[in-house]
Every structure is written in C-alpha cells, then in structure tokens.
Amino acid sequence: MAEEIKTEKLNIFFDESGKRKDKPTLMGGMSIPAVLYNTAHFSKMSQKLRDGEINLHWKEYSGHATTRENIRDAISLITNHGKFIKCTVINYDFSLIEKKGFASFMAEQMIYTKFPERIIYGLLRRYGKNLYIEADIKVEKSREYEDFKLNEVMKEQLNIQSIYRGEQFIIKESELIPKREEIGIELTDLLLGLMRTVILNKPSSFSNTVRFKNELVIDLIKNDKFYSFLENIRFFEWTHSRELTEVNFSDYLQLFIANNYDQYLMQ
Template sequence: MEHNVTVFFDESGKIDKHVSLMCGLSLPTDFYTTGKINALNEKLKTDPNYKLHFTDLGSNDYKNHEEAVSVISNYYRSVRINIVSFIKIQHINEEKRRYKNIVDKMIYSKIPERVLYGLLRDYGSFSDIKARLYIEDSGLYRDFQLDKNIKEQLNTHSIYRNSHFWVEKAKLKAKNEEIGIEIVDTILGMVRNIIENRPVTFKDGFPKDKNLWRKKKFIMNMINKYPNFYQLLVNIKYFELTGHSSLEQKNIATYLDLFTSKFELELAAQK
C-alpha cells in the first residue's frame, strides 16, 4: 500500500561550534496538509506578524511557539524525528583551517543523508513510501546543491538496499514558507538547550541571562503542560558523532532528566 510522507530538514549551529545539530522530521502528508497543522501553515504564509524564532524567544512569539509545538506533539505516534549532534570534533576543526571546502563537502554529503535515511528505511515490506523533502534554504546548501544531491543519494540507497521508499521531490524553501521547517527549527533549539544544559545564575531574584532563562522556562512549561510533548521528545532518535566518525545512539531521556533536575534547583535559587 502506498503512503505519502512529508519530510523536513534543518540544522542548528555551525560545525565549529561546541554543539551542532542536524535534524530530520517526517509525518504523514495527510496530517500536514489538513487540520491544525495546515491552518498554521496558512497563517505562516499570510500573516507577516506570525514568526517563529526560538533563538530570540520573546514574549510576543511565546504563544506562537507553544501553539506550533503542541499541535505537532498531538501526532507523536506518527511523527519521526532523527537528530545527529557533533560534539567537540576537534580533529575536524583543525583540518578545517586548511581544507574548509573539503570538510564542509564531506559533512554535507554524508550527515544529512544519514539523518534522513534513518527516517525512511524502517517501513515494512507492505508499505511503499513516497516522500517529499523540504530543506530550509541557505547559501551553503545552494552551493552544495543539497536538495538535488540528497534526493539522488536517498533514492540510490533505496534501490541498492531494496528499501520501500522513494523521494519524489526535494526542494529548498525560504524562511517562513513551510511551518514544518519552522517547527524543526524550534525543536532543534529546545533540544540544544536540553543537551547543553547551561546554568542560569541570579542576582536579587533576576536571571543574569534573561533569554536563556526564558527558554528553559518555556521548555519546562511545555513538558509539564503537554504530556504529548514529553512523549515526542523521548521518541526522538538521537545520535552523537564521535571522534572516530561513527554515530552512537544515546537516550535523550537521560539529558531530559539532567535538564529538569537542574531547572528545579535554579527555580529554588531564584526564590
């Protein structure tokens, strides 16, 4: 039986930062093109005041993020999310000083394909998956023709390994053209904060880093208010790229436990 899925890809942080993340998210196309998700998509395209920028999370768009994340969380049983993180890959950073273009090409020819292949490969023999892939546009992606190359790579893998999926279309999309990409951006921002788990200190009850504290409170509010969001998080397949260039799967729930524990201590310190 044929099934249609829509897939989104984005990244957070550049390769030379402490933590860089690449994320793929897939969900049934019928869910994406109908109901509340479709309504949010139309709002994103038509309302110039509707924005999702988790990097600078402010009170004005707090509700926008909450609405978008809570809506996608309702489909946690059908949503698939793969995230790969780069953790302190100094050996690449050192080489990059001399061979920047070669290293970038290696990164963007290998890692996105592994992120996305993991989303599509595990469907059973009686399911034929037709996928449409949307990637947030950037100059770097255009330089590497990421949309064209990733489609070719994934379909080559599908033929070679007799997998039951086919990427029909891969396209770069500008900011604010697809709510799916904006949701991936928000999820990446939240996961980055959970993994890094940076401390917040207070003076006279006020946080020294207001933006960081606002993000941490937002994440905890989503966890406490929306059980489906917590389930969405723990369902993420999360991998870390080691210094030996191999991917190791980690339990993201462990990071969540550390994050929530530190938050409770910080909340007590604020009072």
C-alpha cells in the first residue's frame, strides 16, 4: 500500500532591515502554518494594521507608550505560537560586494534574488517525506523588489529547485504586499529590527532612542519563550567567502544582556 502524503499549507513572509551602508543589513523570512495564520489571533492584528489602529515600525520607536504596547502585543503572537513558527535570517555586508568592483545593478541583483531565494528555500526544507508543502509567499512591496520582479523570480526558481532536488513543496502564490496589510510581514520586519538592536549593542547612554529600544528588548527577552524563539532562529552571516556561515544568535543575545545587565535584573 502506498504511503499517504498529507498536504500542508504555509504562509511565508519576507522583509529586510537596514540598507546598503546601514550595517548590519538583515534579510529574513518567517513561515507560519496557514491554519494558524488564518485564526482570529493573527487576522485581528492584520485588520488593526489596515485600519491604522497600530504602529509596529521598530525604526521609529522612541519610547512612545502606545507603540510600546503595540509591539508587545505583536511579539506575544510569536511568544504564544513560537513552536509553530520558523525563521531564517541572513546578515550581509553590501560594501564587500562593492569592493570587488561589480556594477551596482549586478550587486543588487545578486542580493535581491539569491539571498531571498536561499532564505525561503531553507524554510521549505526539512519536512518529513509524508508531507507535501503548498506555500504562499508574501513580500513587503518596495522599489527594489518591483524592479527585480522578486516575487515572480522566487516562485519560478524555487519551484525549479523543488523539481530538480526532489523536494516536496510547491510555491502556489508569490505577491508583493503594501505596508501595513499583513501582520506576518510586520512581525518579520519587527523581529529584524529588534535583532539589529541586539547586534549593534549600543550603550543606552548613546541616545534616548537607543535607551528606549534597549529597555524594550530586555523587557521582551525576559520572557523565556521569546528568548527561546530567538535562540532557535537560523542565523547566517555572509562576508567575502563563497558560503554563508551559520552562527548562534544566542551569542549576540548573551552579550546584549551582559551590557544591559542592570536593566535585565530589574522587575
């Protein structure tokens, strides 16, 4: 008797944080099972975004109390459902590509096609042989992604890889989505911004904005479930080598906590 293959649907969200010389530059993808993403927990937050009721942009956060509560509410979606959510992030250095003398367009083409493809491919692998994955990709709309037709290129290339490598997934839809439409995209953006704060690890004395961000990060990672989620993110760094290097993001977390230890000890 042939083994039964079960089809599962995934929503995959992609975004980036930091541009060009604004190091560190992060690209990340987050996968959430469709059956979970379609529940009221997530759909209500998406509706609040569309209605303009909440603001989750980490870059703009400077201590505003309402924004802080919005961010906490959004992160609670990850905290409460982290066992079902996967995340992969690449930290890359654009200046190294420029030093090699490649034309700007060629460098951008590599970054805005190969890295996103690698991130999403990683999220689609490692499912059991009795599962077939149907995935919808949602990418935050931007000029760069429109210029390179990122959504179309990713769908085509990932489906080719699936056939060539004998993987059990197919990309059904791949869309560019405007800002403040999907909580999945906003969560990805928020998470990347938070991770940049941890990596930069600036002293709270640097500015009030840095202090407010550091305090909120410390407050969030006191939650063991959220800390565990961050530890389990697949985190890669790309410098000038041919391969991506996987590193433990927990090393960055531990250094960040050490530099904000007094705040960490506060109730």
